[in-house]
């Protein structure tokens with residue numbers, strides 16, 4: 464075993480090997496090979512019915528895979544996975560007692576998880592902004608319910624947290640609150656996250672790695688750096704001399720040049736780096752008023768990949 468493999472193994476918190484879940488008439492999860500590393504915020508992207516929740520349930524041991532196997536924290540036996548799951552917190556939909564308060568609900572789940580640290584619950588309630596809320600869960604707004612779900616996932620100080628659609632149905636303010644809490648936990652406590660969402664611009668803001676699930680298949684896994692690298696779709700230039708600029712671009716072998724108006728040029732699918740381009744234009748005494756690389760959004764990328 465070389466050093467790289469050892470390093471990767473140590474940091475590989477979740478690895479699924481050709482995991483599938485078949486129902487009588489359909490396949491919810493289809494031969495998924497997924498890798499989640501320590502420190503990731505892994506964004507699982509997929510349309511409704513893509514298989515996200517089923518995959519999470521398999522990871523959490525809430526349902527069995529029909530075939531394939533799951534390795535958690537470097538172990539793959541079911542016995543070891545049961546132990547490893549104690550290091551995983553999760554939130555898959557609200558599962559709280561409607562007549563209990565936030566504190567009472569968390570106390571109940573602490574007991575179920577065998578956590579006896581009495582100082583933990585007030586801290587968690589403070590973190591998610593529910594410390595002073597005395598009303599029962601049934602009177603909570605959707606945002607409060609989601610935040611309580613996050614607090615519940617944090618009971619027992621997990622190393623990894625799985626969140627299924629944590630911002631679904633929230634207003635923009637609620638979305639920002641959840642994002643801030645996730646980022647704080649990731650940065651300050653080093654917690655690894657797997658988050659599913661179909662709100663792609665939100666996921667794009669937090670995730671460090673993306674997995675694209677389509678009709679049960681994990682069609683691509685890509686980290687944020689690779690994604691950023693792959694995703695410049697065009698460069699918009701605003702210059703004082705478009706004719707001279709086009710000549711320079713052509714001399715550099717740049718293709719797909721479109722003249723938008725008397726000052727603006729668009730380069731589609733550029734093969735040239737924007738800083739090299741800027742340098743070259745300035746060297747040739749072009750006054751560069753704007754150089755704007757247009758970036759693929761996660762949504763564009765997703766639809767490119769799934770062909771939708």
Ligand SMILES: Nc1ncnc2c1ncn2[C@@H]1O[C@H](COP(=O)(O)OP(=O)(O)OP(=O)(O)O)[C@@H](O)[C@H]1O
Pocket residue numbers: 486487489490491509510511512513514515516517518
């Ligand atoms: N118990 C079940 N019996 C039969 N089919 C099921 C069952 N559970 C899920 N499915 C099907 O498996 C597919 C994947 O469902 P799943 O809930 O995992 O998707 P999802 O990506 O989480 O979607 P959503 O975002 O809508 O929750 C869907 O077609 C669903 O109808």
